[in-house]
Amino acid sequence: MSFNGKDEAVYSGLSHLECSRCATRHDAWVPQNLCSCGGPLLARYDLDAVRAAVTPADIARRPPTMWRYGELLPVSSRHAVVTLGEPMTPLLPLPSLGRDMGLPRLLVKDEAALPTGSFKARGAAVGVSRAAELGVTAIGMPTNGNAGASWSAYAARAGMRSLVVMPVDAPQICRAECALAGAELYLVDGLISDAGRIARSAVRRRGWFEAATMREPYRVEGKKTMALEIVEQLGWRLPDVIVYPTGGGVGLVGIAKALAELAVLGWVSGPSPRLVAVQSSGCAPIVRAFAAGAAEAAPWEGAHTVAFGLTVPSTIGDRLVLDAVRRSGGTALAVDDSATVAEQARCLRRDGVLPCPEGAAALAAVRVLRAEGWLDAQEQVVVLNTGSALKYQHTLLPVEAPLLAADEEIT
């Protein structure tokens, strides 16, 4: 997207892919999924070259989209970018809710502003752009709703075929977003883990590219830009804590990866933020594993929560998520749906921001952490609101209000 008449070329500093388990190096110039050892692959950059090529002051002059961090993204040039016009999302104080919690410096990163209404657009924009430039013409994936909506839309933009498998309990509107975008849509009477098996089997038989979370190496690079934007919006300073509602957890992995890259670049200094993984008490595999000191998370049985994006009973990124939280000195905790729904309304009432249930769960967790003293009153805490509340209307409806006749008066 051109902006302010500028049309600056930005090149990627991508070097190769590296297995997050066994460190085997893989070619980044062919489509890749997992390592032969089963580990997810991560993109590695020539950060010395990036440091020599660009400065934060250069970035400040670029268009206000996630693509301003192009050197730290895997897409080879801006001409290969598939975009729906991703604006930098607001980093907004929540002064009244923060006072109520005893955290006056509470901030929300409001991802509802992104195309398709959620942070999933970041991963889809990078994932589809990269797949397209590597020659992929058809993708398949499971979703809890928002990711399918995003990937379908970006695939449509790229002229790419898509196949999406979605739990039947996912928000109905996400079905429409996928199907109307031209995706081949299947519903499954099960959870995202079931959808994942079905999608994987289908794409293998067809020879399509599997774009599932962490099985595709570039989605995490898109999610990384959440942290890049937060740090830039704070004037290239680090917050004390970042709180992330954790389903598959790829966003948390991306945030940790971005913070590590920024430290190597020397663009930030000081202690890295503690990372907090928030789940629902109805589906908390990461929280359980964190508490047990385990390196991996066993699948959660009978998963159910109003924050549907958190209904992820198992994730292939479990080791990376747990490692990121622990290395940062962070924590993991689960909240009840009742606390989530209450926090959703409280945030709107106090500060004018209506978070999605996942974001509200993260806010509810912050309240708990402050009450327990894990958070200090003066800490700067950034909560990710991962998307628009409009996809989850059942958590907000019905609403009681007086019904007047057309010629009636308010008494």
Place this chain on the structure above:
Amino acid sequence: MSFNGKDEAVYSGLSHLECSRCATRHDAWVPQNLCSCGGPLLARYDLDAVRAAVTPADIARRPPTMWRYGELLPVSSRHAVVTLGEPMTPLLPLPSLGRDMGLPRLLVKDEAALPTGSFKARGAAVGVSRAAELGVTAIGMPTNGNAGASWSAYAARAGMRSLVVMPVDAPQICRAECALAGAELYLVDGLISDAGRIARSAVRRRGWFEAATMREPYRVEGKKTMALEIVEQLGWRLPDVIVYPTGGGVGLVGIAKALAELAVLGWVSGPSPRLVAVQSSGCAPIVRAFAAGAAEAAPWEGAHTVAFGLTVPSTIGDRLVLDAVRRSGGTALAVDDSATVAEQARCLRRDGVLPCPEGAAALAAVRVLRAEGWLDAQEQVVVLNTGSALKYQHTLLPVEAPLLAADEEIT
């Protein structure tokens, strides 16, 4: 909102209010509604002072929100701004839909990225900010849904009381957005014109401030920023045509006002864009008046359309809308709901953008205008997509998709 570490003070060039009918001058430093002659008031600026104080190059260095145009907004300083973090919205090419219509330079200005999911946030941000700095503590207004959701949220942010009256047929989610924000919400078994009478009567009895469209002079100033962003995003060049889905029409009035101010400032040159007012064939008072050469629009009887924001049978801004369209050399036309719904899906399928029904109506109108030859193939046409499709889920649902068991395969 601070951004990139900058924290620049921006001052308003506001001079006074002027009646759009009788040109009487009014004090801008007390809360105002209509002129005693019944005409809507418009904000006037000391444009010579603005020209001396700021340049487009200065603006380019400011944070990417509508507040970068602060000299052309009525809020006295950035410290008086009530914000939910309004990002500049994408101005995005629609290459595939454009080719399909024979308009390769078709662009959409996608307002879904704004807080509360619609362009109404622009008017509410400026209206609430200005009301708050003038000492208003309670507002009341009618709405077709989105405006109520926006004003309720910004009022909550400002700690201001709000009263909203909404047709019972408006999207149900908007009820929740208002009520959960703390607004006093009433439903009416009628149209927005009925809601307007009820709200007006209530605020007068209570001594609250009436914030209805065009009866409050600053909402149009917020809407003005749509045109300011379009022009800046095009490199301070004017498009050939701007197409606007027209309910109350305040956005079109704001766009015309912005273009006129930019011309006086000398920041743009060349022919001003032709402005197109799009309505639904189920509610087309402006289109009927335009065709008849009338200066005012008679109320539409039996208004009904799937694009609920266009269900505005009469508007106090009718003269201003008709005048803006005619002076620009533009036109007004209505489209059927069937064309709107078809264009909505087509836009998503072809270019990955899911417009709201109002935005889809505008796209459908562009298709008609191109087919009729009113639009030339080489013209640059900007269509306003005024909000998120997620508020109007009934236009998208239900979706048919195969349902699989958890252990089934795609055949």
